Amino acid sequence: MANHELEFSTFPSGQFIDLMPIQYGRERCEPGHAFGPARRSHYLFHYVIGGRGTLMAESDTGENSNHQIVGGEGFLIFPDQVNTYVADLADPWEYVWVEFDGLRVKESLELAGLTRSAPIYRARSTELRDQMVDQMRFLVGHRDASALELVGHTFLFLDALLRSVELPAAPGRRQSDLHVQAAIEYVKQHYGEEIGVEDIARHAGLNRSYFGKVFKAATGRSPQQYLIGYRMTKAAELLKVTTLSVAEVGRAVGYPNQLHFSRAFKGVHGMSPRAWRQMSAGAQVPNS
Numbered sequence: 001m002a003n004h005e006l007e008f009s010t011f012p013s014g015q016f017i018d019l020m021p022i023q024y025g026r027e028r029c030e031p032g033h034a035f036g037p038a039r040r041s042h043y044l045f046h047y048v049i050g051g052r053g054t055l056m057a058e059s060d061t062g063e064n065s066n067h068q069i070v071g072g073e074g075f076l077i078f079p080d081q082v083n084t085y086v087a088d089l090a091d092p093w094e095y096v097w098v099e100f101d102g103l104r105v106k107e108s109l110e111l112a113g114l115t116r117s118a119p120i121y122r123a124r125s126t127e128l129r130d131q132m133v134d135q136m137r138f139l140v141g142h143r144d145a146s147a148l149e150l151v152g153h154t155f156l157f158l159d160a161l162l163r164s165v166e167l168p169a170a171p172g173r174r175q176s177d178l179h180v181q182a183a184i185e186y187v188k189q190h191y192g193e194e195i196g197v198e199d200i201a202r203h204a205g206l207n208r209s210y211f212g213k214v215f216k217a218a219t220g221r222s223p224q225q226y227l228i229g230y231r232m233t234k235a236a237e238l239l240k241v242t243t244l245s246v247a248e249v250g251r252a253v254g255y256p257n258q259l260h261f262s263r264a265f266k267g268v269h270g271m272s273p274r275a276w277r278q279m280s281a282g283a284q285v286p287n288s
Contacts, residue, residue, distance in 0.1 A: 004030040017242060019102035021154040024139040028094040029053070029087035036084030040077055041240070041280060042101040043109070045161065046085075047074040047121070047133055051093035057083035059117040067120050069093070072129075074121030076114050079240075079280075096136045100154055103237050112162045121165065128164035132157055179204045179211070180218040184226075191231050192254050197223045232268040235261070239277040246273045 005028040022042050050071040058081050059065045069075055077083050087093050123129035135157035183204040200223055201211035215223045231253040238249045250261030265273045
C-alpha cells in the first residue's frame with residue numbers, strides 16, 4: 001500500500017483582483033481518508049489523477065448530495081458550501097487542487113455549467129483537459145516562482161478548465177438574443193461607471209421600453225435588477241479579495257455615494273458591506 005502523500009503551498013501575494021490563486025497542492029490519499037465537514041472562503045477545484053472517491057456537498061437548494069468521482073474527473077467546491085470528501089476504501093484517489101478567487105470567477109464558472117448542484121468536472125476535450133492539468137502541476141511544482149508567473153499560470157489553468165467543458169454554440173440565434181448579449185457585455189465593461197438602463201438600451205440599439213421587455217424575457221430579470229445584481233456581485237468579490245474601503249468598493253462598482261452603495265448592497269445581500277466582509281473573512285487552511 002502506498003504511503004499517504006501531501007504537498008501544498010499558499011500564494012504569498014494578495015494584490016491581484018481579476019483572478020488570484022490562494023493555494024495549490026497534490027495529495028495521494030490513504031483508503032478512507034476524509035476531509036470535512038468544512039466550509040471554504042474561496043473556490044477549490046480538484047482534478048482526480050487516479051483512483052476514486054466521494055464528494056458530499058450542499059446543492060443549490062441546500063440539500064446534501066453525494067457524487068461518485070473517478071480518475072479523469074474533477075470536482076468544484078464553492079465558497080461557504082458545506083462539504084466532505086472521502087477516498088475510496090479499495091481504490092483511494094490521488095488529486096491535484098487549486099484554490100482560487102477573483103472578480104471574473106463566479107460568472108465564468110456558471111457559464112461553464114459548474115454549479116453547487118452540478119459540481120462534477122467531465123472534460124469534453126481531452127487535449128484541453130491535459131493542458132489544464134499541466135498548469136495545475138506547474139503551480140504545485142513551482143511554488144518559488146514569481147507572483148506574476150503564478151498568476152499567469154492560474155489564468156491558463158482556468159482558461160483550459162472552462163474551454164474543456166464548453167458546449168458548442170447553438171446555431172441560429174434570434175436577433176433579440178444578440179441585443180441582450182450586447183447589453184450584458186456593456187454592463188460587464190462599464191458597471192464601474194455611472195450608467196443606467198437608458199445607456200444600456202442605447203448600446204443594445206433598442207428603445208428603453210421594448211428593451212426592458214426583451215431583456216426580462218431572456219434573463220428573467222429587469223435590466224435594472226441585472227445591473228444592480230452584477231454590481232453587488234462584483235462588490236462582494238472586492239470586499240473579499242481586497243483591502244479597499246467600503247467607499248472605495250462602492251466607487252469601483254459605480255456608486256460614488258457610499259450611503260447609496262450600502263443601501264443597494266444590503267438590498268441584495270441582506271447585510272451591510274462591512275458586515276459581509278467580516279462574515280466572509282476566514283483563515284486559510286491546507287486542503288487536508
